[in-house]
Amino acid sequence: MNPSMLGLVQNETVKLLRRRRFLVVVLILVILIPIFTYAQYRSVVTAQERMGTSDWRPLLTQQIVDMQNRLASSRLPEEWRDLIKIRIQQQQYYLDHDIDPMAPGGPTFARGFMDQAITMFLPMIIVVLAVDLVSAEFSEGTIKLLLTRPVRRWKVLTSKYITMVLFTSLTVLMTLILAYLISGTVFGYSGWSLPILTGFQVQGSELDTSNVFMLPQWQFLLLQYGLGWFVCVVVGTVTFMVSVLVRSAAAGMGIMMAALISGMILTQMASSWEASKYLFIVNLELTDYLNGTLPPIAGMTLPFSLTVLSVWAIASLVVAYTVFIRRDVTS
Numbered sequence: 001m002n003p004s005m006l007g008l009v010q011n012e013t014v015k016l017l018r019r020r021r022f023l024v025v026v027l028i029l030v031i032l033i034p035i036f037t038y039a040q041y042r043s044v045v046t047a048q049e050r051m052g053t054s055d056w057r058p059l060l061t062q063q064i065v066d067m068q069n070r071l072a073s074s075r076l077p078e079e080w081r082d083l084i085k086i087r088i089q090q091q092q093y094y095l096d097h098d099i100d101p102m103a104p105g106g107p108t109f110a111r112g113f114m115d116q117a118i119t120m121f122l123p124m125i126i127v128v129l130a131v132d133l134v135s136a137e138f139s140e141g142t143i144k145l146l147l148t149r150p151v152r153r154w155k156v157l158t159s160k161y162i163t164m165v166l167f168t169s170l171t172v173l174m175t176l177i178l179a180y181l182i183s184g185t186v187f188g189y190s191g192w193s194l195p196i197l198t199g200f201q202v203q204g205s206e207l208d209t210s211n212v213f214m215l216p217q218w219q220f221l222l223l224q225y226g227l228g229w230f231v232c233v234v235v236g237t238v239t240f241m242v243s244v245l246v247r248s249a250a251a252g253m254g255i256m257m258a259a260l261i262s263g264m265i266l267t268q269m270a271s272s273w274e275a276s277k278y279l280f281i282v283n284l285e286l287t288d289y290l291n292g293t294l295p296p297i298a299g300m301t302l303p304f305s306l307t308v309l310s311v312w313a314i315a316s317l318v319v320a321y322t323v324f325i326r327r328d329v330t331s
Helices: 003-018 021-051 056-071 078-096 106-117 121-130 135-139 143-147 153-187 217-245 249-272 274-278 287-291 302-326
Strands: 195-198 201-203 206-208 213-216
Touching (some): 021 056, 021 106, 021 153, 078 206, 106 217, 106 287, 121 249, 153 217, 213 217, 217 249, 217 302
């Protein structure tokens, strides 16, 4: 990074901090993670009280029985039936190999938190962070001053994008640290070396365990949060493009929120619409591939979803740079 680019990035960092968007993101994490921690704690306590034991084996066995009972319902949609069948096979695999998949501890909570947050919670936070990186220059009336500086437009936009990636990375790191530190006060801070099984593959409605292997939880967390970081960067890149195209931060926020919410709905209903697998919002649940969860559409794999997300990110950057470089800001 040359000195002029470094100066531009520092300038954009100061702007972002002055708008206090990152402070808002940290406050959201600090407020909501304790709530999620308490909810998890109550869930564990309730299950233990119902079973009359803190041993994970009877609890896991009861979960399997409950899911088998759900399969007996004739009203259960077929896609949910396949998902439950795979979940039963996976839980039975853990039980047969005497591995507690949810042993209490801060690392385990951080793992479960990312599984739940990668589709909606973290992308929404990144939208809050990135939605006005460019559009704010129009709303504040500083775009003309910015572009009259003796710096090429592509450098200006690149500095904004680098700043977005830096703060996105910091947000994902803060999520891991806060989830571990806060939940550890309740569940304890041990569990980094807990064995985690991964490599599950879904073949139709059956779970293929032939390629399953074991990782210590700290390595699994690196894989999981790495995938979470990639999802956040892609969502941030698409938001970055919207910020270039739309001059209002409120409009950009509305567009991205509508896209993310519709994506959450599509992942539940998209099994009959095969073409939807090429939408970036249907490919956000990357950590599900590590856990062996049934994908939204049959045939979707981790390489496929990574490719789709990469194409969307590259296309978003091409559109953003093309529009920003050619845009007339004199009117």
